[in-house]
Amino acid sequence: MSAPNNSFDPVEVTSLHPDEVARMREEALAAIEAAADLAELKEVRLAHASDRSPLALANREIGALPPAAKADAGKRVGGARRDVGQALKARQAVLETERDERVLVEERVDVTLPWDRTPRGARHPLTTVAERMTDVFVGMGFEVAEGPEVEAEWFNFDALNFQPDHPARSMQDTFFVEGPDGGESGLVMRTHTSPVQIRALLSRELPVYVVAPGKTFRTDELDATHSPVFHQLEGLVVDKGITLAHLRGAIDAFVESVFGEGLRTRFRASYFPFTEPSAEVDIECFVCRGASVGDPDRPCRTCSSEGWIEIGGCGVVNPRVLTAAGVDPEVYSGWAFGLGIERTLMFAHGVRDMHDMVEGDIRFTSAFGSEN
C-alpha cells in the first residue's frame, strides 16, 4: 500500500506517536477486560487484534519511516500488539473456563427424554435368520439358487425320485393347483425347496455349490408348531469326489455359526426319495446339553428332555436324481440338505409359537430390528 518515502517526516505519522500507540493499547486491553463472554471476546478480537485493527494499521505505517526511526516505532507497536495478544489469550482462557463451569452446566438438558418421533420398523426375524443361515454357506463359497413357488410336479416330485404312487408322495400333503377348466395343471405349491436342486443342476455349470432359502407349502393347519406356509434352506453340492464327510463339515459349520461352538451334531439314518443314503440331522440341545435325559427333576422344554433337537434332513444325492437332471452319476456325486428356518428361529431365539411368526403383529417383529 504505502511505498517507502525517504523525505517523509516521521513526526507527522500520528498513529505511530508513542502516546497514540499507548492509547490504542490501553483501549484494546480495556475492551478485552470488559468482554463478558466468548462471543463478545470474538468481537473484541476483530476490533483490536485483526488485520484491520488500529494497531495493525499503525504497524503498516512503519515502512514509511526513515530507517533510523523504524526500529524504535517497530518496538513500540510490536510490544503493544504482543500485550493485546496475550491479554486476549488470557481472557479467552478465563471465559472458556467460566463457560465450562457455568454456562454448559446451565445448558444441561434431560437426555433421557425420548426421541421416538419417527417409529422404527423391523424386518421379519425369519428373513434375517434365513439370511444369516445363507451367509454361513456363502462364506464357504456357495451361491444362492432360486426357483418358483408354484412349481411343476415333475420338478417337485418326479425328478426327485418320488415315484408316481409311492407313499412318500402322499406323505407330503401337497397343495395341488387346479388347471384352467378345473382339470389337472401338473402344478403344485412346492412342498420343499428341493426342486431348486434340479433347477440349479439344469441351469448351472458343474460343480454346483448352492443354497436355496425359500417358502414351502404343505396342507397343515396352523398351530403352535405347524404352518401351511413355512421356510426351508436347501443346500446342494455336486462335484467330483464328494462324500458324506463334506456334508458333515457343512452342517457342523452351520451349527457352530448359528447355535454356537462346541455343540455336537448327529446323523440318524432316515429316508428321502431324493437322497440315498439319507439322514436326519440333530444337534445337541444347547439348553440342557443332554442333562435332562432320564432326569425327571430337570425337564428341558427346548428338547422335550430328549437331549437332541432335529434341525433338518440330508443325504447323498440319489444318482437317479442326477440322471434326471442330466448329470452323469458315474462322474459326479453330491449331497443335499434341507434345514427348517422356522425351527432354527424357534431354537435360536426361543420363539414358542408359530402364530407369532405368521400373524404380523408388529410387537413381535419390532423386538428383532433389521438384523439379528
Next chain:
Amino acid sequence: MRVPLTWLREYVELPADVSARDLASQLTLAGLEVETVDELGSDLTGPVVFGRVLEIEELTGFKKPIRYCRVDVGSANGTGEPQEIVCGARNFSEGDLVVVSLPGAELPGGFRIGARKTYGKMSAGMICSATELGLWEDHEGIVVLPEGFAEIGADAIAALGLREDVLDIAVTPDRGYALSLRGVARDVAALYGVALHDPADVTVAGATGPGHPGSVEDPARCDRLVLRGATGFDPQAPTPLWMKRRLHQSGVRPVSLAVDVTNYVMLELGQPLHAWDRDRVNGAIRVRQAAAGEKLETLDHVQRSLDSDDIVIADDSGAQAVAGVMGGLDTEIGPDSANVLVEAAHFDAMSIARASRRHQLSSEASRRFERGIDAAGQLVAATRAVELLAELGGATVETAYTVVDESTPREPIVIRASHASGVAGVDYPEGTSERWLRAVGCAVETDGDLLRVTPPTWRPDITDPNDLAEEIIRFEGYENIPSIRPSGSGRGLTSSQRLRRAVGRVLADTGYNEVLSYPFTAERDLDGLQLAADDPRRASLRLANPLSEEEPLLRTTLLPGLFKALARNVGRGLTDVALFETGLVYLPVPGATRAPILPVDRGPSAEELALVDAALPEQPRRVGVVITGDAERAGWWGEGRAATWADAIQAARDVARVAGVDLEIEADARAPWHPGRCAALYVRVEGERVLVGHAGELHPRVVQAFGLPERTSATEIDLDGVERARTDSPAPTVSTYPVATQDVALVVDASVPVGRISEALAEGAGPLLESVRLFDVYTGEQVGEGRRSVAFALRFRAEDRTLTAEEAGAARDAAVALATERTGAVLRG
C-alpha cells in the same frame, strides 16, 4: 410299528442288561426311529395276585346286582384267610381263577386299591378286569383264567406280563420290513452283533395235493398266492391271554381267535393274511382286476364302487376283497365258521398304494403292501397261521394246499467293494461291506474288486448301489464319518439378491415392519379391493385342495394380506402401524397347458423344459406397503404428523432409490386407491417407460371392506420391474467450486402437477444445475382462484470455475422459460 420288548427278545439273543432306552437310541440312529418307549405297567404296584372265588353272595336292593365274594388268595394277604371283596361283574362263578388286587396296590392310571365299606359290606381289594390291569380293552367283566394257569396267591404282575416296554417305531416308507417283529429283530441282531432266530426260517412240508382252487390273472400285479385251509375249527375257542396281550400292546384290537391269529402272524412276519369262511366262498379264488363300477361292501360296512385299476380277490359270486387293502363282509369269518381258508399273497406295491389312496382306506395290510413285504413269505405265513388255528382252535391243518408262484428271481446288484467308503468318505476295512450286507440278508459273491449282491426277498427297497451303501454306513455308524468343511468357488450374492436385502432394510429403517402373509386369498378379497369384473388381477390360480374353502385362490396382489395384518394389529390396540411385505404373486398365463411329466431316466431337453416352464404362472416379486396412524408421533417436541398418501409414495421412492432407479410419478385412478390420491409409478428401461406399481391413499370403500382405519395408505411395486431399470451409474465428479443458489416462485394452474414443473426446470436449467427442490406451495387470494404458487430452490455449480451471478441468472431464466413454455407457469413478481 409297536414292538413289545419281550416279544422281540424271542427272536434276538439280546443281552438282558440292554435297556429299552438304549435299544431305542441304537435303532433310531440306524434308521428305525423309535418315537416313544411306552413303559406299560410302570405305574402298577402290587400286591396283585391270583385268587380263587370260594363263595358268592348276591346282594340285592341296589340299583344293579352286586356280588359279595370270598376269594382265596393263599397267604398273599398275610393272614391266609379268604379275602372279602364286593364286585359288580357277573361273568364268573364260584371256583373260578381270577386276578385280585389287594389293598395297597395301585393299578394303571393311579387307581389306588384300599379296604373300604361299600354296599353295606367291607370290601378289601378288587377282582380285576382286563382293562383295569391294562391288558386290553374289555368291558365284558373280570378276567377269568383257565384252570391251572397259576398258583393261588402267586404274583400276577410278572405272570400276566403286566409290565412291558413297547417301542413305537415310525417306519419310513422304504423300510417295509420293519413293520414286523421279524424285521426289527434282524436289525437289532445286526446292531448288537447277537444271534437272530428268524421265525420265518422254517421248512414247510410240500403239499400233498392242490388245495382250494386259486388263480392269478396278472402276475405283474400279484406274483404269488397261497391258499391253505384248516378244517374243524372251533369258532368259540378263546384267544389265549398271551396273544391278546401282545396284540393289544402292538396296537391291534383282539377280535376273535381266527382274526387274532392272522393279525398275530402279520405282526410277527409282516405278511398280511386274510381268513375266509371257506363255506361262504363260492368256487375258485381269483386275483383279478376289478370291473369298473363293480360293487363291494368292505368290512368297515362301506359300500365301495371299484375302479378298473383295483385288484380284487374274487370268487364265482364276484369281488370279495379289495386286494391288499380290506376284505369284504360277505365272506368274513364269523362266529360259526368252522372251515377256514387262509389266503396270503404278494401284490404290486404301487397298485396297493393307488387303491388305498383312491378309496381313502389305509389298513394295517395296505401299509405293509405299499411299503413292500417279503415277496416270498406267503407259504410260511399261511402255514404258521393254520398251525396256530390248529393249536389254539382245535382245527386240522390240510396237507394239500395251493401255491401260485409267478415270481422271477432278483438280479444281483454289482458294486465295487469300496463303494460305501467312497460314499461315506471313510476308509472301511476290507470285508466290512460283505459283513453288513450279509447281516441284513443279502447274498454276496466276491468277484475281484466287485461284489455281486442279491438282496433278500424282504428288501424290495434295495435296488441301487447307494441302497447297499446305506446299509453299510448305518451299521458302521454316522458318528464315524469325519467332518470336512466343503469349499466352493461361488461369487457371492447376485445384485438382485443384495437388492432384496437392502429394500428390506430401508423399509425397516423408515418405520415399516415386515410381515409374511399367506398367499391364500378369495373372491371376497378381490371384491373388497373394488376390482372391476374384468380386472386382470381377478384372474387367479385356484387350489384343488385348499386348506379352507374360504380361501381357495392364490394371490395376484400382496395388498389383501397386508390389509388383514394391519387390521389385526389395529384390532389389538396398536394405532400407528406401518407394514411391508416382499413376496411373489402368481399370475396365470392365458392358454397355459398342463405341465408335462418328463422322463427321469435322462436329463430333459431344452424343448421339454420350455414346455414345463410355459405351464407355470408368472411369479414376479413385489413389495407392498401399508401405513396408518402417525408417521411421526406427537411428543414433548410438538405435534405429530399423520401418515398420508405421500408416505406411501415415498416408500416406493425409497425402494427405487435403493436400486439406484428414479421413479416417475403420475396421477392415476386405479382400484384399490382413492381416485384422486393415486400415483402410478414408472421406471425407464432402456428408454421405455414401464409401469411398475401404484401408491397412494386407499379408496374409502376398500377401507371399509377390510376394516381399516380411515385414510390408510398403501403401495405395491414390482421389484423385478425396478430391477430391470437398474443401470451402472458412473461416479459423479464432485466440484469444489462455490455454489450459486437461486430461488424461483412460479404461479401455475393448480391442476399442473409439480412433477412436470420441476422436470421442465431441470431440463431448462441445463448442465450447470446441481439440484432443484420444491420448498413451498401456496394457494390463496394473492395468486388467484384455481392457481397456486410453487417455489423452488435451484442450486448451480460448475465443475471448473466459480460461476458468476450472470451465469447463474441466465441458467435460472432458461429454466423458468422452459417451465413457462411447458406448463404456463408465470414467474411470481
